[in-house]
Amino acid sequence: MNILVTGGAGYIGSITCVQLIAAGYRPVILDSLVNGKVAVLDRIEQISGQRPVFIEADVRDRARVVQVLREHAIDAVIHFAGLKAVGESVAQPVRYYDNNVQGSLVLIDAMREVGVKTLVFSSSATVYAETQDMPLHEGSPIGATSPYGRSKWMVEQILGDVAASDPSWSMTALRYFNPVGAHPSGLMGEDPQGIPNNLMPFIAQVAVGRRPSLRIFGRDYPTPDGTGVRDYIHVMDLADGHLAALRYAHGRAGHHVFNLGSGQGLSVLDMLAAFGQACGQTLPHEFAPRRAGDLAAFWADPALAEKVLGWRVQRSLQAMCTDTWHWQSNNPKGYDA
Ligand code: NAD
Ligand code: UDP
Secondary structure, three states: OEEEEEOOOOHHHHHHHHHHHHOOOEEEEEEOOOOOOOOHHHHHHHHHOOOOEEEEOOOOOHHHHHHHHHHOOOOEEEEOOOOOOHHHHHHOHHHHHHHHHHHHHHHHHHHHHHOOOEEEEEEEHHHEOOOOOOOEOOOOOEOOOOHHHHHHHHHHHHHHHHHHHOOOOEEEEEEEOEEEOOOOOOOOOOOOOOOOOOHHHHHHHHHOOOOOOEEEEOOOOOOOOOOOEEOEEEHHHHHHHHHHHHHHHOOOOEEEEEEEOOOOOEEHHHHHHHHHHHHOOOOOEEEEOOOOOOOOEOOEOOHHHHHHHOOOOOOOHHHHHHHHHHHHHHOOOHHHO
16 A cells, blocks of 8 residues: 655654555655655665655645645555644744644645545644543543644544545544654654753753753642653554554544553653663753643543554553664764764
């Protein structure tokens, strides 16, 4: 099967391409490179012996997307392409809605024209409303609090409406929890631009000496050690979740929604300690005030994905840290080094 992977030059998309190739699929990457790296193509080839077709294009370029769907006889689409920085989305809401919502609309309309009717979409746990009621399951209340989160929820609703309008569509939204880790080869991983917003890439840059110290945002949350709790999922498990979703959804019409998480909550101090073990150092850190907009704790109920897709996480916290350290220490400056 030929799979169009929008955003396939990014963190999760590129690693998913490796897993797609390993499973016998043929990924075709379409990416504008607004946040992706063309160097991932060499790495994918190094790992899997195959170099995916790469098209540098914006998913909002309808004519180009139609042409790619036709030329490469695409059977299904995994749609990773999107902007993902929550803070930036608050400052630039129009850019976020245009890229994430309009981009998805253009893609869906191009697919309709060509008759490609299977779409797997990168959604996020940020669509859920703030609640003490853990774990979050697919029926938990929705209430995204940022333009980024709302853009994901808008697209999910569009997927539902399109599936309802025409029973030949198969629309799947995957709500990721906190993706971390790297390919175990150490050749591919997360390569954020500038100062990382997220915990794991920040810790990794402290470990490699690019940042002096981790600032832990808040030590007075109502959690066992007072620091924020999240559900971290190894990016390889996340990639495998896409393959499971694709196998399930292709040829199965309707609108499907799944959490992809581990089901386990871990604190900032848990992550710091595990990473310290993986890299053999005590990592410098200091406590700082809470970060605006942060929730104390949330984690997934991944039971639906296990029951329906036959998927569950396989990789441990130790693997998340060891693989990240392997990637970061081999590529201290990311793909550009
Ligand atoms: P990433 O930024 O590494 O990858 C996204 C890719 O999409 C980049 O290569 C970028 O160049 C490309 N892109 C963006 N807009 C585009 C457009 N209009 N046309 C073509 N290409 C475009 O991000 P990632 O971490 O790999 O995330 C992939 C998807 O998963 C995103 O949609 C993101 O919102 C979602 N997601 C990520 C996380 C996370 O923590 N990483 C959590 C939940 C959901
Ligand atoms: N965090 C932190 N220092 C950092 C980055 C993150 O203490 O430099 C904390 C953050 O407050 C949260 C957890 O780590 O409790 C995960 O943050 P991240 O931004 O990775 O994920 P999100 O908050 O978007 O789920």
